[in-house]
Amino acid sequence: MSTNPKNPAAPADNAPAANFLRNLIDADVASGKYADRKDNLGRPLPPIITRFPPEPNGYLHIGHAKSICLNFGMARDFGGRCNMRFDDTNPTKEEQEYVDTILDSVKWLGFDWKDDTGEHLYFASDYFDKLYEMAEYLITAGHAYVDSQSAEDMAKNRGSFGEPGKNSPFRDRPAEESLDLFRRMKAGEFRDGEHILRAKIDMASPNMNMRDPAIYRIRHAHHHRTGDKWCIYPMYDYAHPIEDAIEQVSHSFCTLEFMDHRPFYDWVLERLAEGGFFQRPLPEQTEFARLNLTYAVTSKRKLRQLIDENIIDGWDDPRNSTIVGLRRRGYTPESIRLFCERAGVAKSDSWIDMGTLEGALRDDLDDKAARAIAVLRPLKLIIDNFPENLSDDCSAPVHPHHPERGQRSFPITRELWIEEEDFMETPSKGYFRLFPGNKVRLKYGYVVECTGCDKDDNGKVIAVHCSYFADSKSGTDGANNYKVKGTIHWVSAQHSLEAEVRLYDRLFTDPNPDAGGKDFKQVLNPNSKEVITAYLEHGMRAALPDDKFQFERHGYFVADRVDSTPGNPVFNRAVTLKDSWQAK
Known part of the structure; x- marks a missing residue:
């Protein structure tokens, strides 16, 4: 998103670049689709609500940065809000360490989840009781059943993209029996994988995600927030739309891999709206790359x-x-x-x-960025005619385009460090830096003339010698008397x-x-x-x-x-x- 230099998280004066998501929100705002909504306390809701919903199972990467900027940026630009939500439904992979670093990264990027109604930081685990209640409703309404197949049989009966799935032998299990099994699953009577709760949709659907997807599984694992209270946990595809609806999210932006999951997202919300859990308009999922x-x-x-x-x-x-x-x-x-x-x-x-x-x-x-001189591949330069005990200050701007930031100073002395590549004993064509007989300017300092070099026993150059011209210092009138083609960087060997x-x-x-x-x-x-x-x-x-x-x-x-x-x-x-x- 474009930014304002006085407020890095605010939009720039120029209009943000148009895109299909922005156009979608424009149309929804213009039509008043999500207008006149109120929160649980009767306060008006903003015109749009988005959310950033990472799973706390690792550190955010550059791809997440796009989602952060998109969700928080859109909410900011349209006068809405973005909820910060952790989809912590998989206790075996999630840790508080990841929660902490994710929050820190979002704040560092310049975004926040507070508005004048408070802090909008949420966790899927906040909704575990509601998610469970809604799952019981789906069972009693005939929209879900407990499946007792093995994982291998479930996979085999799911079919393939070219072959429809087969109904589970437990698909027509009476609602009362499924409800009893589900409650016993919650009570911890069964081992991991012994039963699973599935939505009852269509095993012949061309969309594999609609072939009776799992919505609850048994997992005896310690949760970083709820401890050992639960041994069944909702699946992400089931929890995600419900979380959006509870938080009254208007625009649920997901990446393209969730496009095939959207029909189930809509199915869950429609069934629960029919049961009186949610009011329309319901959240809508839209995918982006x-x-x-x-x-x-x-x-x-x-x-x-x-x-x-x-x-x-x-x-x-x-x-x-x-x-x-x-x-x-x-x-x-x-x-x-x-x-x-x-x-x-x-x-x-x-x-x-x-x-x-x-x-x-x-x-x-x-x-x-302030400017500084660094010599990364050092080679000694000795100014033979520079007094040994003399230290002469040179100056340079902190930033060449911002004189108001002032000057920095550093001493020039008899022995300096220069870059190795700034000396060639036998120069190649077009080489204008130090070689015997050539003059260069020490940037911000004096003009020097190379007089030779020292080598070690292997013939490697270990020091370069030169003479300086005392009237050539940068910033003085005498500097104009010297015309050289090369300028090199340096630092004092004594003071660096x-x-x-x-x-x-x-x-x-x-x-x-x-x-x-x-x-x-x-x-x-x-x-x-x-x-x-x-x-x-x-x-x-x-x-x-x-x-x-x-x-x-x-x-x-x-x-x-x-x-x-x-x-x-x-x-x-x-x-x-x-x-x-x-x-x-």
Whole structure:
């Protein structure tokens, strides 16, 4: 969604890009479809209510960011609200840790679930009693039955896309018997899988999801919120529409894989509306294309595998596609919202290039990030005619486009660090940096002329020598007397900050690492992380965790939010200055 710089979660002055979901809401608002609704206290409801309903079984990834921006953004733009809801119906995979990180990620992205009526944070487990009550109603109304087939027989009798299913031998079980069994299931009398509650719809339906889908299963498992109160748990496809209706959601946006589930969503709500549980208009589900990002995997199972096999360093590894990983890498909430806006909303799946995400970060940080000098591949430069005990201050803007942010200063001394690539003993054609006899400008400092180099016993250059011109300092009148083609970066060897810098790159060399049944681990990028010792201008000692900088010439970097300590920041490369990525 577009943003307002004074309020990052507010819409920009220009109108948001049109899309089919926005058009749908426009039409519903214009028709008054959801107008005049009231909550349980008789207060008017907003014109639209959306929801973001993750399962707390892992960390959110970049695909979830699109859903967050879509649901919260649409509610914001239309003066509605978005409920934050956890679909915690599967106790064996869910933990409070995941609840906490999901809430933190949504807030970090700039969204909230509060309005003037209070906090709209919900859990499916809040509704377990109601879900159970409604399941009993479906049984007594003849719309559900307890099936006692084995899992193997159920699968066999379900049929296939080209073959209709077969009715369960228990499908015509009397409602009283099913109700008794269901209550005994709730009481814990049966083992996992011994019985299951199914909706009674149509085993010959061409839509496999309508062939008497399961709505409750036995699962003797401890729930992170309800403890051991329950040993039966509702299936997601049953719970989801009911949760929407209880919360009076108007627009239930789901990704395309739920399109075939929509008839069951509608079936559940229609049957319960007939039973007097809900008033019309009922929530409506609409599907949109999920976000598929190149050079990444978003499957929670595969992400967990990468962590368990120590291929990456946890959920917040900066190479990870998780929101916590992107945050640690140096991505900003604004850049991710900008990326989601650029990705758009479509009705068919497509792939978004990683370069679009990286470009959004560059566009966001270019105007924000303070500048600094860093030497990543250090080579000693000795200015032979510079007084040994002299330290001369040079200055540069904190940000070249924002003079109001002031100047930063750093000393130049006799011995400096420069980039290895800024010296060639025998220069190639078009090389304008240091080589014997050539002059260059030390950026923000003096013009120097290369006089030679020192080598070790193996012939490797270990130091470069030069002379400086004392009247050539940048910002003085004398600087105009020197015309050179090359300018190089440097830091004082005596005063610079020695720091750990992590050069992160894309985790995979294949744009679609797990497509077509490929083994995603076979296309891991061996150069996705390189840890180096770099030298930074001395003012970087004051960098705080999450502070972001443009290291001139190299890219955008962030002080690591986990490993940085006072006076000793560790830096992660967020993104290079230009999109010139290629697998190495």
